[in-house]
Amino acid sequence: xxxxxxxxxxxxxxxxxxxxxxxxxxxxxxxxxxxxxxxxxxxxxxxxxxxxxxxxxxxxxxxxxxxxxxxxxxxxxxxxxxxxxxxxxxxxxxxxxxxxxxxxxxxxxxxxxxxxxxxxxxxxxxxxxxxxxxxxxxxxxxxxxxxxxxxxxxxxxxxxxxxxxxxxxxxxxxxxxxxxxxxxxxxxxxxxxxxxxxxxxxxxxxxxxxxxxxxxxxxxxxxxxxxxxxxxxxxxxxxxxxxxxxxxxxxxxxxxxxxxxxxxxxxxxxxxxxxxxxxxxxxxxxxxxxxxxxxxxxxxxxxxxxxxxxxxxxxxxxxxxxxxxxxxxxxxxxxxxxxxxxxxxxxxxxxxxxxxxxxxxxxxxxxxxxxxxxxxxxxxxxxxxxxxxxxxxxxxxxxxxxxxxxxxxxxxxxxxxxxxxxxxxxxxxxxxxxxxxxxxxxxxxxxxxxxxxxxxxxxxxxxxxxxxxxxxxxxxxxxxxxxxxxxxxxxxxxxxxxxxxxxxxxxxxxxxxxxxxxxxxxxxxxxxxxxxxxxxxxxxxxxxxxxxxxxxxxxxxxxxxxxxxxxxxxxxxxxxxxxxxxxxxxxxxxxxxxxxxxxxxx
Ligand code: JFZ
Numbered sequence: 001x002x003x004x005x006x007x008x009x010x011x012x013x014x015x016x017x018x019x020x021x022x023x024x025x026x027x028x029x030x031x032x033x034x035x036x037x038x039x040x041x042x043x044x045x046x047x048x049x050x051x052x053x054x055x056x057x058x059x060x061x062x063x064x065x066x067x068x069x070x071x072x073x074x075x076x077x078x079x080x081x082x083x084x085x086x087x088x089x090x091x092x093x094x095x096x097x098x099x100x101x102x103x104x105x106x107x108x109x110x111x112x113x114x115x116x117x118x119x120x121x122x123x124x125x126x127x128x129x130x131x132x133x134x135x136x137x138x139x140x141x142x143x144x145x146x147x148x149x150x151x152x153x154x155x156x157x158x159x160x161x162x163x164x165x166x167x168x169x170x171x172x173x174x175x176x177x178x179x180x181x182x183x184x185x186x187x188x189x190x191x192x193x194x195x196x197x198x199x200x201x202x203x204x205x206x207x208x209x210x211x212x213x214x215x216x217x218x219x220x221x222x223x224x225x226x227x228x229x230x231x232x233x234x235x236x237x238x239x240x241x242x243x244x245x246x247x248x249x250x251x252x253x254x255x256x257x258x259x260x261x262x263x264x265x266x267x268x269x270x271x272x273x274x275x276x277x278x279x280x281x282x283x284x285x286x287x288x289x290x291x292x293x294x295x296x297x298x299x300x301x302x303x304x305x306x307x308x309x310x311x312x313x314x315x316x317x318x319x320x321x322x323x324x325x326x327x328x329x330x331x332x333x334x335x336x337x338x339x340x341x342x343x344x345x346x347x348x349x350x351x352x353x354x355x356x357x358x359x360x361x362x363x364x365x366x367x368x369x370x371x372x373x374x375x376x377x378x379x380x381x382x383x384x385x386x387x388x389x390x391x392x393x394x395x396x397x398x399x400x401x402x403x404x405x406x407x408x409x410x411x412x413x414x415x416x417x418x419x420x421x422x423x424x425x426x427x428x429x430x431x432x433x434x435x436x437x438x439x440x441x442x443x444x445x446x447x448x449x450x451x452x453x454x455x456x457x458x459x460x461x462x463x464x465x466x467x468x469x470x471x472x473x474x475x476x477x478x479x480x481x482x483x484x485x486x487x488x489x490x491x492x493x494x495x496x497x498x499x500x501x502x503x504x505x506x507x508x509x510x511x512x513x514x515x516x517x518x519x520x521x522x523x524x525x526x527x528x529x530x531x532x533x534x535x536x537x538x539x540x541x542x543x544x545x546x547x548x549x550x551x552x553x554x555x556x557x558x559x560x561x562x563x564x565x566x567x568x569x570x571x572x573x574x575x576x577x578x579x580x581x582x583x584x585x586x587x588x589x590x591x592x593x594x595x596x597x598x599x600x601x602x
Pocket of ligand 1: 075077078223224263264265280287484
């Protein structure tokens with residue numbers, strides 16, 4: 001089966017694409033608030049946990065991206081599929097997997113030090129290999145490798161000892177080892193597959209083993225339901241509910257079922273999503289261990305991603321690919337421990353928080369608890385005066401979370417100004433706590449604050465007001481294979497009526513360069529557009545531009561963007577402006593606009 005077909009299987013997971021502007025309209029259901037659980041009691045531990053550790057571990061870790069003399073860049077757990085390794089040959093090679101340095105207690109110590117509250121380990125991935133002593137199939141770590149021990153038993157004991165919730169990833173449809181499993185069309189004729197026999201004969205009995213033999217589980221994380229129908233997905237859900245009623249099930253069980261929603265790999269929704277949901281990311285660019293993928297996310301990237309996801313109401317589950325010898329890659333351990341050190345000081349601003357009632361600001365994002373707003377400051381305004389707009393409650397006290405140092409502040413209507421120290425105590429993310437009284441209302445899209453206090457200000461696609469046929473769309477693309485990336489863009493601007501607009505609030509005078517960041521293929525090339533700037537009550541300023549070619553959008557290739565400066569505007573006095581972008585005349589799509597950037601000029 002070609003990867004594209006696999007992606008069709010994957011796409012059938014029924015995952016919603018990311019929402020639209022800052023307060024995305026509700027997904028088609030409120031995940032995790034199921035009635036019988038009584039307002040999300042069942043998912044409460046999950047929604048409060050906020051940070052989980054995904055572990056992709058199996059024979060592919062032993063190969064590390066190289067098999068049968070060939071190297072495969074991209075996600076290494078798909079190596080059997082990409083190499084079209086015959087099932088018998090893969091099983092023979094898997095016999096070289098011998099993680100003699102595996103120490104479950106060490107893994108859990110590192111996980112705990114990293115600040116994660118739950119772990120999800122791949123029990124069986126698409127290669128069909130069971131990471132426990134399965135009685136259903138001998139293609140498992142005890143019977144098919146020299147290791148001969150059950151790492152899942154050790155991991156379950158270590159998690160129980162340390163109070164970390166344990167979950168298992170299980171690929172319930174794809175199984176490249178089995179004639180009736182999904183996905184292997186190079187050994188087995190898809191037309192002759194009896195998937196029901198596979199569910200009956202392997203996946204349901206193995207799920208039963210996992211739910212029966214390893215103690216209390218927090219999650220069964222199903223993946224890629226393929227062409228399962230609703231009844232088949234429901235059968236897996238029923239099996240979990242029957243054996244462990246408190247165990248949660250991921251939305252990738254398929255057909256709109258599950259206790260919480262998982263977005264696509266490496267995808268964060270555009271705006272707030274209410275209910276229980278999770279964003280999942282690789283630490284480098286592969287789920288399984290790769291001997292040559294060094295693109296590890298730094299502690300700053302992890303900390304800020306965690307804050308962004310929490311500010312939208314979700315959990316971040318970040319993955320480590322343990323090595324074939326059973327050790328965690330050194331940079332994964334190092335960067336996860338650094339993240340944990342930050343959480344030791346700032347965890348109050350993450351764990352147990354809810355989504356922000358106020359949209360992201362040029363300086364960062366917010367998380368929330370009743371009576372407290374946590375301001376995650378990534379970028380310090382040059383003058384040290386942090387502006388929090390749209391604040392409908394009464395600001396009582398501002399302080400640094402780390403060390404509790406009080407900060408002076410003043411409130412002017414719905415604007416709160418907080419005076420930051422000369423340097424941020426933690427450049428990666430300094431948390432300011434704002435205690436308040438009264439009601440802090442959720443604010444819809446209001447003017448975006450623009451000031452000369454930042455190097456660059458972004459007007460993201462998802463923050464635009466859409467007119468005519470203009471749409472926001474998450475454009476999936478990748479570098480190597482399966483290392484999915486997502487860019488939210490404005491698309492389908494064909495006629496002059498298909499405009500987008502932003503309401504801007506300039507807080508001080510200044511000159512700004514206006515840059516359009518977009519992707520465009522030959523169909524868009526040389527199309528003419530108009531950038532329109534309208535100061536409130538004043539005449540419109542019009543700036544024409546012509547679209548330049550960057551390249552085609554192919555989900556299996558990088559999606560390239562250009563930063564094209566289109567105007568320099570002078571803002572003589574503080575005030576509200578409208579910024580608009582539209583085609584200059586009717587025709588083909590203008591381009592795929594990712595963001596408008598405003599750069600204050602010194
Ligand atoms: C799946 C697996 O194929 C992959 O190996 C890894 O385990 C990942 C966590 O899950 O990959 C997917 C599944 C679903 C989507 C994308 C990749 N999706 O719905 O966009």
